[in-house]
Amino acid sequence: xxxxxxxxxxLSIYWFVVLTLIGGGVFAMVYVFYGPPYDVREIESEIFxxxxxxxxxxxxxxNPNLFVEEGFNQEIGNTFSEDCNFNFNVEEGYGDxxxxxxxxxxxxxxxxxxxxxxxxxxxxxxxxxxYIKKENSKEYRKxxxxxxxxxxxxxxxxxxxxxxxxxxxxKSEKNAKQ
Amino acid sequence: MKKKGTILVENIVFxxxxxxxxxxxxxxxxxxxxxxxxxxQVYSKEIAMFVDSSISGMEVKLDMEKGKKLTEKxxxxxxxxxxxxxxxVTVKFGEGKGYTYAFFNDVVVSANAExxxxxxxxxxxVFRIKEDRRGT
Numbered sequence: 001x002x003x004x005x006x007x008x009x010x011l012s013i014y015w016f017v018v019l020t021l022i023g024g025g026v027f028a029m030v031y032v033f034y035g036p037p038y039d040v041r042e043i044e045s046e047i048f049x050x051x052x053x054x055x056x057x058x059x060x061x062x063n064p065n066l067f068v069e070e071g072f073n074q075e076i077g078n079t080f081s082e083d084c085n086f087n088f089n090v091e092e093g094y095g096d097x098x099x100x101x102x103x104x105x106x107x108x109x110x111x112x113x114x115x116x117x118x119x120x121x122x123x124x125x126x127x128x129x130x131y132i133k134k135e136n137s138k139e140y141r142k143x144x145x146x147x148x149x150x151x152x153x154x155x156x157x158x159x160x161x162x163x164x165x166x167x168x169x170x171k172s173e174k175n176a177k178q
Numbered sequence: 179m180k181k182k183g184t185i186l187v188e189n190i191v192f193x194x195x196x197x198x199x200x201x202x203x204x205x206x207x208x209x210x211x212x213x214x215x216x217x218x219q220v221y222s223k224e225i226a227m228f229v230d231s232s233i234s235g236m237e238v239k240l241d242m243e244k245g246k247k248l249t250e251k252x253x254x255x256x257x258x259x260x261x262x263x264x265x266x267v268t269v270k271f272g273e274g275k276g277y278t279y280a281f282f283n284d285v286v287v288s289a290n291a292e293x294x295x296x297x298x299x300x301x302x303x304v305f306r307i308k309e310d311r312r313g314t
Binding site for chain 2 (some may be wrong): 012015016019023026027030034036040043044047048050053085086087088089090091099156174
């Protein structure tokens with residue numbers, strides 16, 4: 001009979017090479033899965049848009065503070081964040097840069113192309129991120145997450161308006177792999 | 179006779195090493211899913227999300243049993259695992275500095291670990307949304 005000890009040893013070494021490869025693969029997959037932070041910005045921007053909508057309208061009627069005798073209250077943008085209880089303080093890592101942005105546009109139902117009134121709050125540098133086509137790459141994942149919400153509401157004179165809300169969350173350091 | 183004995187020892191060593199490898203792999207996978215860093219991040223973001231959605235007067239109970247087990251292992255008081263300061267929520271299950279996430283809803287929130295009749299932690303955390311910062 002032939003002595004197969006040499007073959008067996010080679011097989012064992014081969015087997016451990018295979019195990020090492022499998023182990024390395026599992027480690028890599030786990031690292032890819034658990035390594036990047038959980039990205040909650042989409043949910044956060046949806047909640048943010050919902051809160052803005054709640055602040056603008058209750059049961060289908062627009063907040064009276066949005067209007068003055070002459071029409072829309074042009075000053076509403078200055079106090080809206082405070083009136084709606086928004087606090088834009090963020091964690092230390094971001095410095096003083098605000099990580100939130102919102103824009104509200106009002107349209108007449110007869111002209112849905114051009115807004116009759118709009119205002120915004122937060123850091124408007126984030127807005128451009130919403131118009132960039134997002135691809136599934138590392139750099140694109142760092143872009144801000146946006147939510148657009150639309151609804152109809154009546155003013156006190158029962159005029160119908162379309163309201164578009166754009167809400168944006170930056171916070172890429174806490175939500176995307178750097 | 180001597181030759182057969184050598185083969186047997188090799189086989190046993192081979193099987194032991196295989197079992198060891200698989201055990202380490204399984205332990206690694208289990209540890210990654212329930213690690214302190216991962217859970218601190220998950221809970222702090224979860225808390226921030228429901229605080230953002232809530233209005234004053236709400237009370238929310240959150241099951242943090244997994245976090246309680248981690249605090250028991252690391253010897254940290256579960257009652258201090260969640261700290262809310264201003265609009266920041268910090269969750270800490272170990273000796274590290276924990277994980278902090280900000281919420282935009284400007285409300286006063288209290289966080290308390292629930293205890294049973296025996297004074298033991300139940301693993302639940304109770305969050306009370308008291309009022310917004312303007313007091314309305």
